[in-house]
Amino acid sequence: xxxxxxxxxxxEAMLAAIGVNSLDSLFADIPVSCRLTKxxxxxxxxxxxxxxxxxxxxxxxxxxxxxFLGGGFYDHAIPxxxxxxxxxxxxxxxxxxxxxxxxxxxxxxxxxxxxxxxxLTGLDAANASMYDGGTALAEAVMMAVNxxxxxxVVLTGGVSPIYRVMIRSYTHNLGINLTELxxxxxxxxxxxxxxAALNGDVAAVIVQNPSFFGTVDDFSDLAELVHAAGAxxxxxxxxxxxxxxxxxxxxxVDIATGEGQSLGLPLSFGGPYLGFFAxxxxxxxxxxxxxxxxxxxxxxxxxxxLTLQAREQHIRREKATSNICTNEALCALxxxxxxxxxxxxxxxxxxxTCVRKAEYAKRRLAQVDGVRIRSRAPTFNEFVIELPxxxxxxxxxxxxxxxxxxxxxxxxYPELANCLLVALTEKRTKAEIDHFATALEVAL
Amino acid sequence: xxRFTEEHEWVKIDGNVATVGITDYAQNTLGDITFxxxxxxxxxxxxxxxxxxxxxxxxxxxxxxxxxxxxxxVNARLSDAPETVNRSPENDGWICTLTGxxxxxxxxxxxxxxxxxxxxx
Numbered sequence: 365x366x367x368x369x370x371x372x373x374x375x376e377a378m379l380a381a382i383g384v385n386s387l388d389s390l391f392a393d394i395p396v397s398c399r400l401t402k403x404x405x406x407x408x409x410x411x412x413x414x415x416x417x418x419x420x421x422x423x424x425x426x427x428x429x430x431x432f433l434g435g436g437f438y439d440h441a442i443p444x445x446x447x448x449x450x451x452x453x454x455x456x457x458x459x460x461x462x463x464x465x466x467x468x469x470x471x472x473x474x475x476x477x478x479x480x481x482x483x484l485t486g487l488d489a490a491n492a493s494m495y496d497g498g499t500a501l502a503e504a505v506m507m508a509v510n511x512x513x514x515x516x517v518v519l520t521g522g523v524s525p526i527y528r529v530m531i532r533s534y535t536h537n538l539g540i541n542l543t544e545l546x547x548x549x550x551x552x553x554x555x556x557x558x559x560a561a562l563n564g565d566v567a568a569v570i571v572q573n574p575s576f577f578g579t580v581d582d583f584s585d586l587a588e589l590v591h592a593a594g595a596x597x598x599x600x601x602x603x604x605x606x607x608x609x610x611x612x613x614x615x616x617v618d619i620a621t622g623e624g625q626s627l628g629l630p631l632s633f634g635g636p637y638l639g640f641f642a643x644x645x646x647x648x649x650x651x652x653x654x655x656x657x658x659x660x661x662x663x664x665x666x667x668x669x670l671t672l673q674a675r676e677q678h679i680r681r682e683k684a685t686s687n688i689c690t691n692e693a694l695c696a697l698x699x700x701x702x703x704x705x706x707x708x709x710x711x712x713x714x715x716x717t718c719v720r721k722a723e724y725a726k727r728r729l730a731q732v733d734g735v736r737i738r739s740r741a742p743t744f745n746e747f748v749i750e751l752p753x754x755x756x757x758x759x760x761x762x763x764x765x766x767x768x769x770x771x772x773x774x775x776x777y778p779e780l781a782n783c784l785l786v787a788l789t790e791k792r793t794k795a796e797i798d799h800f801a802t803a804l805e806v807a808l
Numbered sequence: 809x810x811r812f813t814e815e816h817e818w819v820k821i822d823g824n825v826a827t828v829g830i831t832d833y834a835q836n837t838l839g840d841i842t843f844x845x846x847x848x849x850x851x852x853x854x855x856x857x858x859x860x861x862x863x864x865x866x867x868x869x870x871x872x873x874x875x876x877x878x879x880x881x882v883n884a885r886l887s888d889a890p891e892t893v894n895r896s897p898e899n900d901g902w903i904c905t906l907t908g909x910x911x912x913x914x915x916x917x918x919x920x921x922x923x924x925x926x927x928x929x
Contacts, residue, residue, distance in 0.1 A: 513848070649843060649863075674842075674868035683870070 425633075426768055430796050432725075434746045434787025435576070435771035436497065436524050437637075438626045440604065440714075441791050446628045446701045455697055464656075464670045471668035474656040474693060477700040484606050484703075485620040486613025487642035491653035492691035497623025498527045500639030501570070501600045502534040503652045503686055504619045507643075508568035508596045510685070511650050515540055516565045518558065521547030522575025523600060525776035531570075541565075549748050549773075549780065550740035552581040555589070562593040568619075572600045573609065577785065578722075578739055578746030580609060587616030603627055603640070605744045607715030612642075619643050628702025629695055638695040649675060652686030714790055718745035721797070722788040728801045729786070734808050738783060746787040748773065748780075752808060755784040761807040767800055811874065811914050812923035818898055819874040819906075819917065826875055826909050829902040830862060830893065833927045838864035841893045844886040847904055851879045855913050860903065862893065875913045877906030 370378075375387070384390045391399065405417065431439040450456065454469055464471055474492045481490035494500040505517050517540060519528060528544065535542060543561050547553050553571060562569070569590045574580050583599060590597045596618040604626045612620035624638030625631070643651050649672060657671030677684040706714060722745045730737050734752035751758050755772035762769040774781035788797075810820045816834035820827045835841065843863040853859055853873040860871050882904045886892055893901035918926060 513851075649845065674863045674866075680868050683868075 426763060428766075429763065429768040430766055430792070430800065431631075431768040432770045432786045432788065432792070432800060433768040434578075435785055436526065436602075436623055437631055438602075438604070438745070438787060438789050439631060439791055440626050440628075440789050442628050442630065443702070443705050445705060446698050449701050450694055450697050455694065465668075468668055470693060471656050471670070473697050473700055474654075474691070475658055475668050476704075477696045478656060480700060480703045481640045481642050484603055484611070485601065485617075485640075485642040486611030487617070487620055488613075488645035489648040489651065489655070490640060490642040491651055491655050493624070493693070493696040494621075494639030494641055494653055494688055495692060496635055496637040496639045497600060497621065497625075498524075498530040498639070499534075499688065500621035500623075500641045501527050501598070502531050503639075503641065503688065504598045504621050505531055505535065505540070505568065505570065506538075507619065507647075507650055507652060507685070508598060509538075509540055511647060512567040512595060514565050514567035514595070516543060516563075517541070517567055518543045518545065518561045518569045520545055520553040520558065520569070520571050520575075522553055522577065522579070522581070523570055523572045524576045527572075527600065547575060547577070549577050549738050549783065550579075552579055552741050553586070555586065558586060559589055562589065562595065564594070566593060566595045568596040568598050570598045570600070573612070574602060574605055574744040574746065577748050578743040578787075579741040580605075580744050581741075582610055582615060583612075583617065584610075584615045591616070602744065604711070604715055604718065607711035607713075608719070609715075609744065613644075618647060624695065624699045627699035629698055636692060636695055638692050638699055640699075648672070650685060653688055654691050715744075717790040718788060721745070721790070721792055722747060724794065725786065725788050725792075725797045725800075728797055729804065732801055732805045732808070735804065745789065746785060748783050748785055751782050751784060754781050756781075758784065758804070758807055762800075762803055765803040765807065767803055769800070769804070809914070810920060811917035812920065812926075813872065813874045813917055814926065815872045817871060817874045819914075821911070821914070824907060825880065826877060826906040827902050828859065828871075828874060828904055828906060830871060830897055831923070832897045834869075835894050835897040835901070838862065838869060839866045840864055841890045844883075844890045844893060844903065846882040846884070846886060847879045849879050849882060853877065853879070853906075862903075863890075871903060873906070874917060875906060875909040877909035880905045880907045 478490040478492065482488065494503060509515065519542060545557050545561060558569060571583055587597045598619045599612040599617040601612055601620055601622045603622055603624060620642045622640050624640050629638060641653060654670055655672050657669055659667055659669055661667045673679060675685045677687060722743060726737055726747055729735050729749055736750040738750050739747040756774055759769045759772050769784060771785040773783040773785055810818060812818050812831060816831045818829055818831050841862060841864050845861040847860040854876045855873055857873045858870045859873045862869050862871055883902050
């Protein structure tokens with residue numbers, strides 16, 4: 365059997381079968397400006413020269429900047445053991461196992477991961493992981509529509525605008541109505557507006573904790589309201605915050621999802637990241653994605669299997685619970701190792717450190733002339749400040765001074781053009797925060 | 809009166825109540841049933857609509873409504889004991905009852921003799 369993926373004859377046969385003349389006409393829907401026709405690289409370079417060229421290009425990225433940038437992805441420290449362990453040959457594949465039961469170690473690692481996600485979220489069952497926080501949340505939306513047989517999904521303004529764009533794309537052709545409610549920068553989701561939006565067609569209400577603006581909320585009251593209306597409550601959560609914040613399962617949340625990047629994955633434009641997904645026991649069969657289960661083999665020895673596969677794509681085809689039937693095994697493994705290294709107490713201390721640094725930064729930045737702290741409700745590690753100038757412009761000026769100052773909110777909220785979302789992690793020292801405040805003062 | 813579909817459901821009529829399940833042939837083909845996703849009471853279906861899903865160790869299969877109607881009751885014991893469908897597919901392993909059906913729709917379904925012949929094909 366040949367492993368050459370597509371011979372010219374095969375390509376021609378495939379094009380003929382679908383009635384297309386050439387590869388170019390197959391891609392006719394993609395604007396020419398978006399197609400890669402030629403790499404902007406000189407011809408005939410040696411391996412070393414290519415390496416040097418790409419290395420120089422990569423240095424244009426701001427990875428040496430002192431980062432106060434968050435918005436869902438955070439600059440946390442990664443213990444060296446994470447890289448060391450994931451690069452073991454037994455583990456080093458990014459992909460889901462396709463002859464799974466021969467890879468007991470891989471399955472055990474995924475099982476441990478699922479168990480940790482359950483403990484972290486306070487829910488009963490977790491899947492083997494998804495692509496990222498956004499796709500996990502979009503899958504939760506589809507799941508809620510499927511479970512309830514209803515068609516409207518209510519999104520609070522605290523949900524990341526990036527995730528909301530993804531949800532709109534996912535649901536665009538499915539006849540699902542999205543009701544998007546505003547959440548004030550200063551505070552928490554407006555309960556009265558949420559209550560008014562609930563009706564017999566609402567499948568789910570989607571919240572985020574902390575909100576995109578960094579504020580912390582307890583959705584227990586909302587859970588009661590949502591359940592009384594026969595809908596599900598979905599929460600997207602920042603896993604590090606769960607070291608001290610109330611867990612979604614303890615609030616009555618039905619489906620919890622989130623971005624797992626902060627659990628031992630480096631920041632990287634476009635990922636690969638990690639979506640986690642957990643549900644209450646009675647929803648487990650409607651949960652998308654792969655699931656590893658523990659069982660005993662015929663000798664009575666503990667072993668692991670991929671379970672509940674009958675609802676998956678390769679068996680249920682178009683009626684599968686999801687079009688995702690893969691997972692991010694290597695990224696999930698990083699999170700598993702990271703959480704094992706930290707432990708319960710370590711995660712708590714990490715979360716407390718993030719809050720303390722953020723509170724110090726809030727106080728310090730409030731002293732800068734012209735800066736106003738917009739966040740009023742309690743925040744976790746991130747908050748909104750208002751500047752006397754366009755926040756995007758301030759970010760550019762601070763890059764020159766060695767700082768990634770934060771996320772300029774004007775990108776998604778035109779009315780908040782002067783507002784900057786500032787994030788703190790345990791990596792930021794007091795000296796860095798002080799230097800940042802000084803640099804901001806100079807830049808304004 | 810009991811009738812059968814080509815998709816291997818049975819339906820039994822008692823007055824204005826139609827009881828629905830999957831046939832012995834169906835359970836035998838599916839293998840060990842691990843889960844019955846019972847329909848919601850009050851769900852309205854047309855003949856041929858997906859009524860619910862039955863999951864076995866081999867596959868997850870749709871159960872199609874043999875008649876149009878409204879789900880009146882479901883066999884709750886299948887939630888805890890889905891294997892009842894294997895043990896007694898055409899009695900204790902019933903799935904749900906339908907009301908408000910049109911008896912005329914029964915005419916296109918098979919009798920026990922016709923169904924037995926159909927399964928041998």
